[in-house]
Amino acid sequence: MDAAALQAFLEASVRLAAPLALAALGETISERAGVINIGLEGSIIGGALGGALGALFTGSPGAGVLAGAAAGTAIAAIFALFAVTLNADQIIVGTAVTLGGLGIAGVVYQSVFGATGTALTLPTLPALPLPGLSALPVIGPALFSQAWTTYLACLLAPALWYFLFRTRWGLDLRAVGEEPGAADAAGIRVRRIRFLAVLGAGLLAGIAGAHLALAHAGTFAEGMSAGRGFIAIAVVVLGRWNPLLVLLASLFFGAASALQFELQAVFANVPYQLLLAFPYLLTLAALAGWIGRSRAPAALAHPWPPRSGE
């Protein structure tokens, strides 16, 4: 691989990793509080559509990101209303929110742009070269000339790590995800923390969706989230519910996806669908190798208050 190809590979890895990292970091917070948000995919597609509409109507991609964040949060609020406030089954509500989110995004898109949907061109998030660093050979243009949402993901990882493991709120949140009964006995408001954690996850998933539309594709297409919500959930497991490792796991998956494009070029006679499966197979292998040594929050997907018992 020559320098130009390596640079392209690295750049693609980071670009593909960024939306995953944003969504997975949010999901980490939610799962640490004991809520598995299968509705993440719904928040991502909502964020993509919100981002597209916001950028289109204001002409500003930054405003688009804000609109995407708001849309992702709103969809997460629906999930939280049912799964936390009304204490319904998290898996079922999450599935409904994902399917509903994908459907509603399609309906809104078609009602705004018509059923045929001529390809939409959006104002995109510009690359922000970091002074100095972006001048480095190969890695400069690859790593330090990205959209600001990518830098946001990188800064969020240590910030969320600090939040989880060094602050009172982080301690309370982890207790809620491990042993909500003990947290409740200590006077912690279990549902409120869970609700807020889910909203936070929706906010980041919304930004991830907006990044897809505005930094990645420069357009919106139905179903463009393409399962990233579910991959993000796998990435959380791969990153063992630790924001720093989750960021690394996102980069790993981003690199696997980027490598897959390279492989398509090299093995032109292999059906590309097989190569498309490559990152997913790699993820399965990594999960199988790692999961034995990691442990999910003990109360993950457990309702609060408990449904049966006393």
Place this chain on the structure above:
Amino acid sequence: MARAAVEMRSVSKRFGPIEALADASLRAYPGEVHALLGENGAGKTTLMRVLCGALAPDGGEVLVENRRLPPGGTRAAAAAGIGMVHQHFALVPSLTVAENVALGTREGSGLRLALDRVHARLAELERVTGLPVDAGAPVAGLSVGAKQRVEILKALYRDPRVLVLDEPTTVLGPQEVDWLFGVLRSLVAEGRTVLLIGHKLDEILRVADRVTVLRRGRTVLAQGRETVDAPGLARAMIGRETTRAAGAARAEAGERVARVEAVGIRGDDGRMAARDVTLDIHRGEIVGIGGVEGNGQRELALVLSGRLPPAAGSVHLPATVSLIPQDRSAGGLVPGFDLAENMALAFHDDRAHRRGPLIAWRAMRRTARQIVARFDVRTPGWRATARSLSGGNQQKLLVGRELARSPDLLVAENPMRGLDIAAAAFLRDKLVELKGGGPGEGDAGAGGRPTNAPPGIVLFSTDLDEVLDLGDRVFVLVRGRLIAVPEEERNPAGMGRLMLGSERA
């Protein structure tokens, strides 16, 4: 008299059809250890959960230092100075001791968690109370006794005016109980109030200044220590006279019915829960095994009943083994099944209870009815699920079913826990009768064992008096090691010494 620290007036609380509290009152003063007594299901824990805000009462009122406690949940109660040490510990296993203590406190400057401050204050509390604890250790790896110390320190950390302890002595050895009572006395000497839920009368009478007795959700007695005695309290608790049975005669051992040899057992957490356990069990004897909870009893009971393969050593078991597990819903009853269905779990292979491949439901219901009648199981109705029974009544149903199977070996883990006094005495008599080859409950028709071949019985209990009273041979189980109690140490203090001695080794 001084102003009451806690006053609860005519508190009532219903759970569906069950009236947990009808007219419960309690008045406790600063500087006293106040015992709350009652049979299982009398409403002690419910009353205390009302006090600490976990339950909203249907009627009545709660005053703390003459101020009405707003029905605002646990935070309002904590703000009023109520601290609770739960029977089932409210700890997060994956967090450290210090982190558990810090939970829900506003410890820290701004957002940052000041764990060093928590460590410092814990060290101070340790010094004052003499409760040793390793503040940096994760709670998951602690012994049961250490977890309780953490619970107590966690409550004291918030500097409560009133400290509630729910059955704290069930997980402690005799020496640890003395020590806990010493700590409680020093707390009330500082002007605090200690509310102690219990059911062992002589233990309670050693430490309490005043006693309140609940019976079926009503306060039936509230007196100072000097005016009550154990028989009077027992009468108040159950509403009639009881006689304590004389100690059971020691049995001559019959033929060997089970043997475990050099057995090592791996617990759920992957650590060795028991090692090098060798034990012969004979027909017609009760092997009593005492010890503090969490020392391998559950795992050894599972191996002895064939539910868990050992990691090392050999196990020889007879055809029919009955297990009365401590956790009734995990290995005993199916909470969502009704009474006959729960009987069917044990009897579906039995000739008298099936017709070819079909279950003979009529016979099954008859057996269920017999057990309900003999063991005085209180059920809301015939189609009632096991879940709808109180804990004590579930225990009676399970014990009745297992005795009715005419087992060759009966393994019982704390079978008396959760039973009221009368039912415990009844079960005790049944066990004695069973080992003597008496009829037991064998007329329910399972198996063809002749009545002159009694089962071997292994009785695990944290109540050393129970082990000493019933055991023909007595052992203690400490950190997974089984130690025979020699004749000259056959008393609670001697057993306590063996338990401590082995801990140091």
